[in-house]
Amino acid sequence: MKAYTYVSEGKFELTEKQKPVLMHERDAIVKITLASICSSDLHIKHGSVPRAVLGITIGHEMVGVVESVGDAVTHVKPGDRVTVNVETFCGECFFCKKGYVNNCTNENGGWALGCRIDGGQAEYVRVPFADQGLNKIPENVTDRQALLVGDVLATGYWAARISEITEEDTVLIIGAGPTGICTLLCVMLKKPQRIIMCEKDEDRLQFINEHYPEVLTVSPEECADFVQANSEHGGADIVLEVAGADSTFRLAWECARPNAIVTIVALYNEAQTLPLPDMYGKNLTFKTGGVDGCDCEKTLKLIAEGKIDTEPLITHTYPLSRIEEAYELFENKRDGVIKVAVEC
Ligand SMILES: [Zn+2]
Numbered sequence: 001m002k003a004y005t006y007v008s009e010g011k012f013e014l015t016e017k018q019k020p021v022l023m024h025e026r027d028a029i030v031k032i033t034l035a036s037i038c039s040s041d042l043h044i045k046h047g048s049v050p051r052a053v054l055g056i057t058i059g060h061e062m063v064g065v066v067e068s069v070g071d072a073v074t075h076v077k078p079g080d081r082v083t084v085n086v087e088t089f090c091g092e093c094f095f096c097k098k099g100y101v102n103n104c105t106n107e108n109g110g111w112a113l114g115c116r117i118d119g120g121q122a123e124y125v126r127v128p129f130a131d132q133g134l135n136k137i138p139e140n141v142t143d144r145q146a147l148l149v150g151d152v153l154a155t156g157y158w159a160a161r162i163s164e165i166t167e168e169d170t171v172l173i174i175g176a177g178p179t180g181i182c183t184l185l186c187v188m189l190k191k192p193q194r195i196i197m198c199e200k201d202e203d204r205l206q207f208i209n210e211h212y213p214e215v216l217t218v219s220p221e222e223c224a225d226f227v228q229a230n231s232e233h234g235g236a237d238i239v240l241e242v243a244g245a246d247s248t249f250r251l252a253w254e255c256a257r258p259n260a261i262v263t264i265v266a267l268y269n270e271a272q273t274l275p276l277p278d279m280y281g282k283n284l285t286f287k288t289g290g291v292d293g294c295d296c297e298k299t300l301k302l303i304a305e306g307k308i309d310t311e312p313l314i315t316h317t318y319p320l321s322r323i324e325e326a327y328e329l330f331e332n333k334r335d336g337v338i339k340v341a342v343e344c
């Protein structure tokens with residue numbers, strides 16, 4: 001089968017590989033219909049994910065049809081249309097039982113697919129702990145509508161869930177990339193009084209203004225003043241930092257009102273300083289990133305009910321044979337790209 005492979009630092013290539021087989025009684029083999037490209041894939045390509053293993057198939061956000069399952073798999077069966085979770089988790093350890101599946105202590109736990117074991121930018125993928133890692137797609141939901149469920153939407157849902165948002169709140173979201181927009185969709189479900197989205201890219205701001213006209217938008221330069229002018233208590237009640245740029249950590253806590261919650265969803269390339277003297281007396285609560293992707297059944301239900309729609313985020317579609325072009329477009333942020341679907 002064809003698989004998009006991490007062949008050396010800075011280089012991915014479409015290669016021919018053996019079709020995966022069941023290796024454990026809790027595995028499933030999934031025939032991929034659609035996969036997407038994530039910025040984490042680019043981090044692997046450029047060597048900033050040290051645990052990524054050379055030779056693995058890239059891809060950790062995909063949907064497909066179950067082809068075969070191990071003897072211990074009970075929740076899915078061959079023929080089921082499923083989403084694949086970015087995280088592999090056992091469902092049995094201390095952290096899994098508490099819902100902190102990102103910290104699963106199993107050796108395969110955490111982000112394994114498309115990083116430490118073969119992922120889904122390929123025709124088939126082997127999914128360990130299939131009862132945890134696969135979710136059935138409701139009948140009235142298409143593969144495209146479900147494509148982002150396992151990764152960026154899971155992250156947005158988790159971020160909104162832990163941020164303790166109420167209907168009185170002014171919520172600031174920094175970063176309107178794919179994860180930022182998914183965060184926005186999930187924050188909207190909490191019906192806060194006001195949502196402000198901060199983003200530097202003009203195309204992305206335009207996308208927000210077109211699709212979600214009720215959301216206020218602002219550039220990073222004007223963000224602090226704008227939030228002051230558009231909130232009641234000297235800043236945002238809740239801030240979600242999804243950008244991960246050099247200055248956005250500082251911007252996040254500076255735009256927060258005293259006693260706010262600041263949720264850090266972003267993954268930074270560099271260490272960030274926490275200047276405690278500068279923020280003394282602000283009494284902030286910080287929550288830090290690492291999605292617990294165990295709410296996919298809920299998000300699929302919300303999609304089925306028409307309450308979440310991530311399909312507009314898929315701006316481009318390519319066949320697997322042209323995945324190089326898809327990466328080139330995504331990496332260079334050309335043509336207003338937000339998310340690329342790859343037909344496998
Ligand atoms: Zn990802």
Ligand SMILES: [Zn+2]
Binds near residue numbers: 094104
């Ligand atoms: Zn576990």
